[in-house]
Amino acid sequence: MTAAAESTALLDGRFARELAELAVPWQAEEAPNPELLVLNTRLAQDLGLDPGYLRSPEGVRMLAGNHVPAGATPVAQAYAGHQFGSYSPLLGDGRALLLGELTDSNGRLVDLHLKGSGRTPFARAGDGRAVVGPMLREYLVSEAMHALRIPTTRSLAVVATGRQVRRDGMLPGAVLARVASSHLRVGSFQYARATENFDLLKRLADHAISRHYPHAADADNPYLALYASVVSAQAELVARWMLIGFVHGVMNTDNMTISGETIDYGPCAFLDSFNPAAVYSSIDVSGRYAYANQPVLAEWNLARLAEAMLPLIDGDQEKAVAPAVEVLGGFRRQYSEAWSKGMKAKLGLAPAGGEEAEDAASALVDDVIALLKDGPVDYTLFFRNLGKAARGNPRPVRGMVLDLAAFDGWVQRWQAMNPDAELMDSVNPAYIPRNHLVEEALTAATGGDIAPLQRLLEAVTDPFTERSGLERYAEGAPEDFGNYMTFCGT
16 A cells, blocks of 8 residues: 555545534645645554645645545534624634545544635635644744643644735644544534434534543533533643643534543634733733633533533423533532642642641642732742742742742742642643744744744643753743734634
């Protein structure tokens, strides 16, 4: 078998077969001059794809959607969603296509999906295209999130199309090839429910159970067990966002996965100075998706999922409400437990024995958040420098806070609990996609220089190991960087 055949014969069309009502067969827009900008070689190998083939002219055309492998049926997926709280009954993949599914080296079924591949029937007024900067942002940030051990979609490649795309000005176009456990969303269930087609809703839920939560099939109420699994996965996911200082920026229900993976890195960013009210998205004028609001909005989205699933949970929907509400009621507890456990690890505090020790650790967490709120403290650098304090050098972190007396008192209590510096360094990254570095890299790449992006990728895809020569990637934003704003790229 040729390298080309080996690289393309594994694509399946399970979603399109099982859920045809949610799949519109479609073809990508022809890219006039496709050029590979970045390829995730290790991910390609994990997917059983030949990186050499993907770099070939035919492989690049496949990554742009213009060479369709034999047996593959690209489809645009239909879904609904609440966008900034307002319900839209029909959204769907306006500029994206599901090429099909692959089985990775661990035997997992994953989606291969294109973003920016041109208009589809769901495009509405959009042109269906994407540009180099936002597609490289998703590549960079999603791979950083993976390295930070946060569940996420992955990025396989970005291909420049050779076409200029009109935004505020003319920008070079691009297509992102993305990998996900699936692209099932809360909005997928909302769409199926709105069709009043119970068979479709049931098949969608069965598909989700099979792909993500097979244990739910053995429960007394498999669909309630599915819902509970999604609630748990999202509680854990959002806790991890909060712990690392990640702001998603557009937590609409069509951007919340059933799998519990982070998806759609549009106007996302990472905290510089700690600020619960931080908003980086240009379109979030009300602050709905501010950093501190993310757990509340995740819970709100999960309530919308419950509404869509009620007919599955019980044939009598009135009887379905109580068990669904009970499951949703566990979200805050699960989120709080995950966040509290994570914060204690960030402070180097292993699970303590006894109620008194646990109370002392919880008080340290509460008080360190108060210290961070008291002034402009770089969130990532604070915890990394705190690891140095655990090794006997408190000066770097002490120099970051305003209230020295409060900090000194806190440090004394903290050090009395024998914090584990190695544990701290294993969860507090030295390198994240800092906003000023991301913008620097994307500006250079848009102008044709990919080298700054490659250097930043080198840092953030091994985030916990400090290396000589990467000092600037661990530093906070320069004072003249100003208030950061991101744009979704459509």
